[in-house]
Amino acid sequence: MDLKKVFISYSWGDKAHQDWVQNLGTRLINDGIDVTLDRWSAKEGHDITFFMETMVKKDLYDRVLIISDEKYSKKADNRDGGVGIETQIITPSIYKDGKQEKFLPLVVERDESDNVYLPIFLQNRLYFDFSKEEYFEETYENLVRNIYDAPQIVKPKLGNKPSYITDDQSIVNSNTSFLVRSLENQLSKNPNRINSLAQEFIDDFKSNLFEFRLNLENGITFLDAGKKSVDKIHEYRNLREDFIQFLQIITKTEYNFDVDIVKSLFEEKDVYNRPQDVNLRSWSTAEYQHYKFIFHELFIYVVAICLKNQNYNALAEFLHSPYFYQNSNIREIKAQKFIEIREHPEILNEYYKQEFNKISGSAELMISNLSDKLNKQLFIQADLLLHYIDELNNNDVLSYKKWFPVTYIYKGEELSNTFFSKLVSKKYFEKLKIVFDVDSIESFKEILIDYKANNEKQSRRNPSFGNGPWHGVPFIYDLFKIEEIGIYK
Incomplete structure (x- = not known):
């Protein structure tokens, strides 16, 4: 896909407005669109009129984004300041532009009657409405799609x-x-x-x-x-x-x-x-x-x-x-x-x-x-945690209803047991104890000791697929030493 280039035309208002425009330009750049903005491109000593005329008329620009608020609208209508100069440059181009797609109004403000601020020369054109924050993401996506000539298609x-x-x-x-x-x-x-x-x-x-x-x-x-x-x-x-x-x-x-x-x-x-x-x-x-x-x-x-x-x-x-x-x-x-x-x-x-x-x-x-x-390892670790919580809360080995971690067979050699092995840290345990529904190291140790003793009494093998020993899931107490829980700070 060819590199898309846009020029942003706007009226310098308060700092919040300038920051909004700059943030918009930055986000477009992050989405692969080359942006020309005066705060970045116009240098001291440049002829501003020449700069504007060159930027707007250049065929290298796929779109000119016109940020329209109250201040821009009034200056454009009155041909006032830099906005007025841009308006004089842009207006003839708009009426000659048969495709009606290079100059895009972006409305960022409405009046007390909820009418959008648009200069007269843009009032018959469709615009992108950025005046309501709750619809920003949807409007932004539509703008990017327009620039890339990739309209959104809802497939039936x-x-x-x-x-x-x-x-x-x-x-x-x-x-x-x-x-x-x-x-x-x-x-x-x-x-x-x-x-x-x-x-x-x-x-x-x-x-x-x-x-x-x-x-x-x-x-x-x-x-x-x-x-x-x-x-x-x-x-x-x-x-x-x-x-x-x-x-x-x-x-x-x-x-x-x-x-x-x-x-x-x-x-x-x-x-x-x-x-x-x-x-x-x-x-x-x-x-x-x-x-x-x-x-x-x-x-x-x-x-x-x-x-x-x-x-x-x-x-x-x-x-x-x-x-x-x-x-x-x-x-x-x-x-x-x-x-x-x-x-x-x-x-x-x-x-x-x-x-x-x-x-x-x-x-x-x-x-x-x-x-x-x-990532795959975190997903498998979550499945494994569900298995262990179920095992500790449902110590009936004959129960037909068990959470078996089916994804464990895809663990590979790289599966990290950091989540469990870090239980040797008392600080880490204090964070995690609520996950195991315990209030102290001692109570957690008691649960694990009882669980281990019950498994040994039943001569229970590691849970696995079918009756074979392949893909056996380790018992939770095999991942760390019970006596070492919380021995470090």
């Missing part, structure tokens, strides 16, 4: 046929992308809005997640159904990425968000195991099995991102507070643990077993389709 739904993001095109599947892009900007203005903004995103995410159900033909083979499940999971990747970005923002420790808002998504997981239309008579459970994988994977991302942001308080709530799962088959809703989120998508796993000889289809898909926002 094509039934079961999956869509993918290519290198040169962004396909927006839902409003979630716009919500998450504006989230950080809005929180910087008013961090107290975090819960209302989080609720808005989660509600939208829940709604859009329904759009990824399968439509399977009668008589479809088991393997073909598995292939369609995998395609649908790839198709939903854009929505998943919005959720991950959302988590990365709200779990920052400077925000005090309500964990229950995110938990509500997982509490409603069973709602996605059946049609929304209660009157629908003909449907198959196979059309909804991929949602089991989706919720399993999403919860690992929740834990991994809490670890990444070192938000151990939020992580502890996700791990230890009760979940009230909605299920139409159960009249009384009881408090349950996070373990219920991990379910087995039989069709998907059997497809990977038959077609690719994979031990776990879920693990293969999670790792091969891993988000670029997270």
Whole structure:
């Protein structure tokens, strides 16, 4: 792609306005666009009129960005100062510009009646509205797309046929992308809005997640159904990425968000195991099995991102507070643990077993389709932590409901156990104790000693896939010496 060049025309106002313009130019440069701005390019001793005329008329510039506020609008109409000179230079070019695309008004201010400030010579032209902060990200993206001649295309739904993001095109599947892009900007203005903004995103995410159900033909083979499940999971990747970005923002420790808002998504997981239309008579459970994988994977991302942001308080709530799962088959809703989120998508796993000889289809898909926002080792470590928390809280070795870390088989030699091995530090333990739901080193040691003794009493082998010893997961007490917990500062 050819280098794009723009010239920014604006009126010098107060420092805040000048900084806004400079920040816009800086961000455009960071996005690969060469920007000419007087604060950078005009030097002492230059003829300003010649500088303006040369910059605006040069064919080398793909776009001229006209930052229009009250001051610019008035100066342009009155042909006053440098803005007036630019107006005299720009106006003839605008009327000669048959393509109507080189000169782009960027509105940054409105009057008391909410009308935009635009000089007369620009009032018949479409503009980019930067006057409202909450829409900044969306407007900025549209501007960049205009400069690159890459308009945003919303691809219509094509039934079961999956869509993918290519290198040169962004396909927006839902409003979630716009919500998450504006989230950080809005929180910087008013961090107290975090819960209302989080609720808005989660509600939208829940709604859009329904759009990824399968439509399977009668008589479809088991393997073909598995292939369609995998395609649908790839198709939903854009929505998943919005959720991950959302988590990365709200779990920052400077925000005090309500964990229950995110938990509500997982509490409603069973709602996605059946049609929304209660009157629908003909449907198959196979059309909804991929949602089991989706919720399993999403919860690992929740834990991994809490670890990444070192938000151990939020992580502890996700791990230890009760979940009230909605299920139409159960009249009384009881408090349950996070373990219920991990379910087995039989069709998907059997497809990977038959077609690719994979031990776990879920693990293969999670790792091969891993988000670029997270490294593999942290994701596996999160899965492993869920296993250990479940083991320590559910010491019934005969229990059929266990969180087995399926991704552990992809750990390689480079998996770091720093998260656990650093427990020898008392300072580190004090940060992490809430994750293990203990209040002291002594109480944690007691839990580990009892857990180890129970395993030895049962002659229990390391948990693994199947009955063989391969890919065995070490017990938590094998990662460090119990007696060395907290011996260092």
